[in-house]
Amino acid sequence: xxxxxxxxxxxxxxxxxxxxxxxxxxxxxxxxxxxxxxxxxxxxxxxxxxxxxxxxxxxxxxxxxxxxxxxxxxxxxxxxxxxxxxxxxxxxxxxxxxxxxxxxxxxxxxxxxxxxxxxxxxxxxxxxxxxxxxxxxxxxxxxxxxxxxxxxxxxxxxxxxxxxxxxxxxxxxxxxxxxxxxxxxxxxxxxxxxxxxxxxxxxxxxxxxxxxxxxxxxxxxxxxxxxxxxxxxxxxxxxxxxxxxxxxxxxxxxxxxxxxxxxxxxxxxxxxxxxxxx
Numbered sequence: 001x002x003x004x005x006x007x008x009x010x011x012x013x014x015x016x017x018x019x020x021x022x023x024x025x026x027x028x029x030x031x032x033x034x035x036x037x038x039x040x041x042x043x044x045x046x047x048x049x050x051x052x053x054x055x056x057x058x059x060x061x062x063x064x065x066x067x068x069x070x071x072x073x074x075x076x077x078x079x080x081x082x083x084x085x086x087x088x089x090x091x092x093x094x095x096x097x098x099x100x101x102x103x104x105x106x107x108x109x110x111x112x113x114x115x116x117x118x119x120x121x122x123x124x125x126x127x128x129x130x131x132x133x134x135x136x137x138x139x140x141x142x143x144x145x146x147x148x149x150x151x152x153x154x155x156x157x158x159x160x161x162x163x164x165x166x167x168x169x170x171x172x173x174x175x176x177x178x179x180x181x182x183x184x185x186x187x188x189x190x191x192x193x194x195x196x197x198x199x200x201x202x203x204x205x206x207x208x209x210x211x212x213x214x215x216x217x218x219x220x221x222x223x224x225x226x227x228x229x230x231x232x233x234x235x236x237x238x239x240x241x242x243x244x245x246x247x248x249x250x251x252x253x254x255x256x257x258x259x260x261x262x263x264x265x266x267x268x269x270x271x272x273x274x275x276x277x278x
Contacts, residue, residue, distance in 0.1 A: 004073060010028045034077070051134045051137045151222075185236075208249065214242075
């Protein structure tokens with residue numbers, strides 16, 4: 001464990017937990033395995049090793065470190081909760097009980113796991129936009145993963161609507177569809193060159209006003225397709241026309257092969273050409 005290293009740190013992220021008494025195993029030791037698994041998941045999925053190590057060195061008041069810590073703890077608890085009231089004895093497994101406390105019922109435990117899953121997804125949604133400002137993150141493979149579409153966060157899940165269960169799992173389900181839809185729009189309307197540039201700028205958060213508007217409208221087309229199963233061709237034509245009329249802001253498109261689809265060669269009637277018409 002590198003991020004959560006003390007029992008006090010751990011408890012600051014967990015509500016409604018009874019303080020340990022002398023002689024009891026510290027909670028961080030009971031959760032150690034799950035914290036290790038959660039940290040590995042966060043590193044491999046979101047931060048990269050280099051960025052995670054840098055985050056660990058931030059002060060405890062740093063917002064990125066706070067969000068990352070919450071995510072690690074939430075995922076660790078999600079993994080650990082089902083086993084908290086079960087212990088292995090020499091005679092087999094037993095349920096933990098005391099004279100004052102009884103184990104929670106299965107429905108309550110299930111609700112707690114579901115609540116922790118929602119909390120974990122909220123932590124992911126809060127952390128992703130902040131990672132752009134973390135050291136070396138933009139050069140990581142994790143940044144490449146989230147920057148592969150114009151939706152580098154969980155916002156697409158809310159935009160599409162109708163999701164039940166984990167938002168993170170729904171994002172992973174939608175992502176391949178979004179990649180395919182953006183590729184189609186790039187080939188037929190906006191060019192791979194412009195779309196690639198817009199994705200990078202969108203991830204970094206440094207889009208100009210005019211390019212930001214194009215991103216907003218393209219994202220609306222993707223969301224519309226996911227909802228209804230079709231693009232709005234008339235609206236797409238309007239977007240392309242705007243790009244055509246403002247070449248100084250969209251040079252990638254004007255230099256692309258896609259642009260030629262909207263500027264066919266002009267036919268000139270000449271006597272020397274076969275098929276000349278009077």
